Amino acid sequence: MPNLQMFQALAAGVALAPTLIGHAAEGGTLIAPGAELKELFNDAHFTEGPTVAPDGTVYFSDITFTYQTDMQAGHIMRYNPETGETTVFRSPSGMSNGMEFDAQGRLVVAEGADFGGRRITRTDMDTGKSEILAGLYNGKPFNSPNDLTIDEQGRIYFTDPRYAGHEPVEQPIFGVYRIDPDSSVHLVVTDAGKPNGVAVSPDQKTLYVISHDNGAMGILPDEMEPHKGRMALLAYDLSPEGTATFRKVLVDYAPQDGPDGMVVDAEGNLWVAVRDETRPGVRVYTPEGEELAYVKTPDKPTNVAFGHGKTSKILYITAEHCLYSIQTTKEGYRLPQK
Numbered sequence: 001m002p003n004l005q006m007f008q009a010l011a012a013g014v015a016l017a018p019t020l021i022g023h024a025a026e027g028g029t030l031i032a033p034g035a036e037l038k039e040l041f042n043d044a045h046f047t048e049g050p051t052v053a054p055d056g057t058v059y060f061s062d063i064t065f066t067y068q069t070d071m072q073a074g075h076i077m078r079y080n081p082e083t084g085e086t087t088v089f090r091s092p093s094g095m096s097n098g099m100e101f102d103a104q105g106r107l108v109v110a111e112g113a114d115f116g117g118r119r120i121t122r123t124d125m126d127t128g129k130s131e132i133l134a135g136l137y138n139g140k141p142f143n144s145p146n147d148l149t150i151d152e153q154g155r156i157y158f159t160d161p162r163y164a165g166h167e168p169v170e171q172p173i174f175g176v177y178r179i180d181p182d183s184s185v186h187l188v189v190t191d192a193g194k195p196n197g198v199a200v201s202p203d204q205k206t207l208y209v210i211s212h213d214n215g216a217m218g219i220l221p222d223e224m225e226p227h228k229g230r231m232a233l234l235a236y237d238l239s240p241e242g243t244a245t246f247r248k249v250l251v252d253y254a255p256q257d258g259p260d261g262m263v264v265d266a267e268g269n270l271w272v273a274v275r276d277e278t279r280p281g282v283r284v285y286t287p288e289g290e291e292l293a294y295v296k297t298p299d300k301p302t303n304v305a306f307g308h309g310k311t312s313k314i315l316y317i318t319a320e321h322c323l324y325s326i327q328t329t330k331e332g333y334r335l336p337q338k
Contacts, residue, residue, distance in 0.1 A: 113165025306332020
């Protein structure tokens with residue numbers, strides 16, 4: 001639907017019917033029979049970080065790279081699956097990227113660089129008030145917090161690469177950090193390359209980390225080709241104390257681009273947004289890295305999230321400027337609610 005029609009419909013309070021992209025799934029029984037990829041929203045600059053609240057509302061980031069958007073400061077968008085309406089939840093967003101709801105229903109956000117917060121924040125959805133959980137490590141700002149996940153002890157794991165922004169790169173390592181309930185911050189992974197997506201297995205014994213090393217920390221000149229590094233899905237043994245030890249490379253995507261974000265279902269399968277331009281889409285793997293299914297997307301995807309409650313078998317996908325959904329046969333893994 002053209003943007004003018006979309007905004008006229010929203011202004012009139014009209015729910016928009018999703019656009020069917022067509023059946024685009026391969027393999028297994030993980031995708032519901034006859035399921036079609038649906039386009040739910042298509043007017044973002046760069047969608048990222050979908051997450052679903054306990055009431056089923058979908059939140060996702062719209063990253064507004066300032067050099068492209070006349071200094072817009074990022075937005076967190078809110079999609080209502082009952083009405084089909086998408087509205088702005090927060091702007092500026094601190095250049096939000098990955099987001100997740102914790103066991104208490106609070107929204108935890110990784111804020112990146114490019115005039116963003118470069119921090120992890122948490123918002124009480126009842127009061128609207130936010131708090132800063134982590135903004136410095138060894139007295140210096142993070143490079144650009146990208147994605148995060150939460151374990152059943154309430155510990156937050158987040159990645160800190162750098163893809164865009166004018167700020168100095170002050171942390172010497174693109175690492176994975178852990179924030180404990182006592183607010184202490186710990187560097188737990190230093191050997192992932194350029195970490196991006198991150199997830200904890202349902203049994204709490206594995207930390208999955210995506211390395212997406214595009215070879216750049218900002219926008220390169222047109223005449224300069226980046227020297228790409230590791231593009232892989234990695235598995236780390238996760239101890240009860242929250243330390244991570246490298247176990248194996250589950251999938252190596254080189255020489256193509258690798259994944260961005262991921263999520264796990266209740267059975268431990270990984271649903272991974274892969275930006276390989278020769279086969280863009282969501283690939284589903286076993287915990288050992290065996291591919292089970294594939295959902296093709298029109299654009300290179302950035303991240304994924306399962307619904308909540310009656311939408312728990314819906315997979316939401318962010319890709320470039322769009323939000324999509326598809327019906328699955330699996331429920332997403334959820335933190336036990338407190």
